[in-house]
Amino acid sequence: MSIDTALPGDHRTDETGRGLRFVPAPPADELRSSIVATPIGDVVLIGSNDVLVELDLPGDDRVRHPEGRPRRDDDALADASTQLREYFTGTRRNFTSI
Secondary structure (H helix, E strand, O other): OOOEEEEOOEEEEOOOOOOEEEEEOOOOOHHHHEEEEEOEEEEHHHHHHOOEEEEOOOOOOOOOEEEEOOEEEEHHHHHHHHHHHHHHHOOOOOOOOO
């Protein structure tokens, strides 16, 4: 599996200038979903093996998975869920690579 890194000046580069990492999405049958209750509503995390590939915010009605949302498995994205909860409680300001 290769990892692309955005170059400085690229629109995908974060404020630190190090760039964001992009990895290929896992096959659809390996994706799992997790729902995190937040002050803005339920946020749906989608990924595989603790790699977050999608974050759906409340009110976003676009259909990304015509075959249905990936199977719910809160353990599959536990780290991402924890970081999101910490952000909304005010104990986290930055996210680690997920």
